[in-house]
Amino acid sequence: MSSPAPRGLIGSARRALRVLEIVASEGDGVSAKAVARRAGFTLSTTYHLLNTLVHDGYLVRLGHGRGFGLGYKIGSLHQRLCEELDVDDAVREELNLLHRQARAAAYYTVLRDTDVVVAAVADSARYPRATPLDFGFHEAAHATAFGKVLLSTLTPKQRRSYLEGTGMPRLTDRTRVRLADLSRELDQVRHSGLARDVEEFQPELACVSAPVRDADNRVRGAVAFSVPIADFTARRGELERTVTEGAARLTRVLTGSAGAGPASISAV
Numbered sequence: 278m279s280s281p282a283p284r285g286l287i288g289s290a291r292r293a294l295r296v297l298e299i300v301a302s303e304g305d306g307v308s309a310k311a312v313a314r315r316a317g318f319t320l321s322t323t324y325h326l327l328n329t330l331v332h333d334g335y336l337v338r339l340g341h342g343r344g345f346g347l348g349y350k351i352g353s354l355h356q357r358l359c360e361e362l363d364v365d366d367a368v369r370e371e372l373n374l375l376h377r378q379a380r381a382a383a384y385y386t387v388l389r390d391t392d393v394v395v396a397a398v399a400d401s402a403r404y405p406r407a408t409p410l411d412f413g414f415h416e417a418a419h420a421t422a423f424g425k426v427l428l429s430t431l432t433p434k435q436r437r438s439y440l441e442g443t444g445m446p447r448l449t450d451r452t453r454v455r456l457a458d459l460s461r462e463l464d465q466v467r468h469s470g471l472a473r474d475v476e477e478f479q480p481e482l483a484c485v486s487a488p489v490r491d492a493d494n495r496v497r498g499a500v501a502f503s504v505p506i507a508d509f510t511a512r513r514g515e516l517e518r519t520v521t522e523g524a525a526r527l528t529r530v531l532t533g534s535a536g537a538g539p540a541s542i543s544a545v
Contacts, residue, residue: 368397375523376401387427387499423499429463471521476506
């Protein structure tokens with residue numbers, strides 16, 4: 278059950294964003310009637326919202342009465358966010374190579390202020406990403422391998438503050454929900470440079486992750502793979518070697534590219 282919305286939210290802004298999300302999910306050519314039906318808005322309200330978003334460049338009205346699609350301003354917003362997360366074409370290319378080499382969905386994650394964020398994903402129909410581990414996912418750091426890598430860089434005080442804000446919900450029977458238990462594991466992760474999540478985030482899913490570092494050897498992010506549990510059992514050693522080698526390769530890519538990394542909690 279979703280939590281109630283806080284006071285002070287602007288209803289019209291939320292409605293406009295809902296329309297934007299619906300057009301994005303439906304793809305080019307969605308009609309105003311279809312948007313209104315999905316959103317539960319009147320057709321008149323929907324037209325006002327669509328016209329506003331078209332005027333400001335977030336949507337386009339397609340020719341020959343074909344309906345609506347995403348506008349070109351969305352692209353610049355996405356590009357700017359990727360820059361904030363320190364993701365460029367070189368990172369995407371390397372992540373795609375790792376995906377093919379590991380035969381697993383591959384993820385690059387960073388600490389952005391106080392969030393552990395999935396900044397890039399490489400997958401395919403044969404080796405798909407785990408739902409909902411998509412671009413922008415920033416939950417359940419205590420139960421994901423990449424979250425453990427990044428949490429392991431924080432001081433005990435920073436870690437406690439972070440987890441007090443996010444909580445440590447039990448997602449499966451294997452999820453660690455006591456800070457003391459997680460802290461012991463994070464100490465091991467910090468020393469070994471390798472983290473695992475074996476059915477802690479989702480049943481029948483396993484992940485491995487290793488830290489990506491900057492030129493000063495500080496952890497800058499993490500690379501991770503996710504696979505079905507049976508695949509992990511059969512290929513654990515291979516996956517762990519590949520993720521460690523992949524993190525080292527991404528370290529070389531990132532330390533060779535210009536620009537500072539995303540703002541983050543001060544790491545040890």
